[in-house]
Amino acid sequence: MNEVYEFLKKCGTYYLATADGDQPRVRPFGTVDIFDGCLTIQTGKSKDVAKQMIADPKIEICAFDGGTWLRLAGKAVMDDSVEAVSHMLDSYPDLKAMYAPGDGNATVFKITEATATFTSFTAPPKTVTF
Numbered sequence: 392m393n394e395v396y397e398f399l400k401k402c403g404t405y406y407l408a409t410a411d412g413d414q415p416r417v418r419p420f421g422t423v424d425i426f427d428g429c430l431t432i433q434t435g436k437s438k439d440v441a442k443q444m445i446a447d448p449k450i451e452i453c454a455f456d457g458g459t460w461l462r463l464a465g466k467a468v469m470d471d472s473v474e475a476v477s478h479m480l481d482s483y484p485d486l487k488a489m490y491a492p493g494d495g496n497a498t499v500f501k502i503t504e505a506t507a508t509f510t511s512f513t514a515p516p517k518t519v520t521f
Contacts, residue, residue: 433479450467459514465506467501
């Protein structure tokens, strides 16, 4: 999990795929944290992406650092506790202009049942689970 976290932090932007009924949706994301032993991402509950992850928690994340790409499949489990949101916002203080712990909107999603595969053209794929 730490290797996935470090890779996503290094990339800065990654792409999160969700399902909206039978239509896949992909958008850029940039938040990633480790809280309470779990990899987490952050969004607002009012956003379509949050509604999609609540309705169907299966997600995929894809990121590329210029030589290696990561594909992560897992389940997104909402955690809107004040502690989880505070931890994330401390890592991304610019988001405090839009979100606050306990505001009824800010939430994080823990990534569970995850399988992450690092792939490049120069090395065999490496898969980790958490």
